[in-house]
Amino acid sequence: MSKPDDLLGADVEGLARELDRLGTVFRVNADPEHVEKGLAQLVLTLVELLRQLMERQALRRMEQGTLTDEQIERLGETFMKLERRMEELKEHFGLEDRDLNLNLGPLGDLL
Amino acid sequence: MTLIELVDRVLNKGVTLTGDITLSVADVDLVYVGLRLLLASVGTLERLESEHT
C-alpha cells in the first residue's frame, strides 16, 4: 500500500482556498439548518482528515530536512489558518471533535 | 468514555466480510477520492445554498 507522498503536492493552499470558499457559503446563509448538518459533518470530517494528514506529512518532511525555511513558514501559516477556519465551521454547525469521528481507525496508522 | 469506546469498536473495528468501506476512512486511496468528494461536496453545498436564497 503506497503512502500518499505527494499529498502535500495535492496542495495545502488549494485546500485552504476551498475551505475559505466553504466559509463563504456557510456565512452567506445565516441559518445552519438550511445546510444539512449531516452534510456539513461529512465535509468537515474529510477536511479535518486531510488537514491532519497533510500536517503530519509536512512535519515529517520538516524533520527530514527536506523543506526550506520559507516553505515551513508558509505551510505553518496555512495550517494555522485551516485550523482556525475549522474551528469557526465546527462552531457554526454546533459540531464537536467527536462528531467528526476523529478516531481515524486504520488510517490513523499514517499519522 | 466507555460507551464511546464501545461504539467505536463496534462500528470501526472488528472483521468485515462485506467489503464495506465506511466513510470514516478505510485506506489510503480513499483519501484521494476524499479530496474529490470534498470538492464535490463543496459544489453541492453551493448549489444547496443557491436553492435556499
Added chain:
Amino acid sequence: MLHLYALADHPVRLPPVQGIGGSALVAVEVEGIDAVLSSSPTTAHEATQEEILAHAAVVEKLASVNEAVLPARLSRPYENEIALSEAIRNRGPELRKALDRVRGCTEMGVRVIRESRSEHPDAVSGGEYMRGRLQEIRAAERVAEEIHDAVHAISRAETQQVLASPQLVLSAAYLLPRSEVDSLRTAVEKVGRTRPELTFICTGPWPPYSFALVDGSVGEQA
C-alpha cells in the same frame, strides 16, 4: 437477511442470549470456522444505538465462553448463508491466522489525555507553529514508547495512535493473555505516576475488536 456477530473456532459455544431484536443465535460452519449469526429483519440502514449495544452484548458473551473469537464489525446484513460462506472461504487462511493470534487473549485499551492546550496566539509565526507541533508530537511519541516498553513483554500485539486529537495524546490497544490484564493495569499506572500532568486510563477487557484481522486494515502488529 443475516446479521453476523463474530467468527470463532468450530465448534463455538453459543451463550444463552438473544441477538438483535430478540432473534435466536445460530452457528454456521465454514471449513472449521463458525460464523455466529441471527436473522436480521431489515435491510441496510444506519445502526441504531440499540443495535450497537445488542451486537456488543452478544460479542461480549461469546468472548467470555470461547477461547478464540473474532468480533465482527457492525455492517449491513448478508443476503444469505451462501454469500457469507463464500466470503469466509475466500479469506480462510487469513481468518484462521487471526483466530490463532487472539486465542486465549483479550484486548485492553489505553488512553492518555492532557488538558486543552492554550489556543495559539495569533502572533505565532508559521515556523513557530510547525516547530511547536513537532515538539508536541515527539513528546506524545515518547509517552507511547514508555507505555510500549512497559507492556510489550506481556502483550502479543498492539496498535497505537498518537495525537488523533489535541487532547488525546495516545490511544492504544493491546492484545494480551487474559491472565495478564492486571499486570497491564499496574504497568500503565506506574508510567502514569511518572507523568502527573497527564491522565492515564485503561479500558477493557474487551473482545479483541482491534485485532480481528492479521493483514489489512485492522490490528497490524505495531
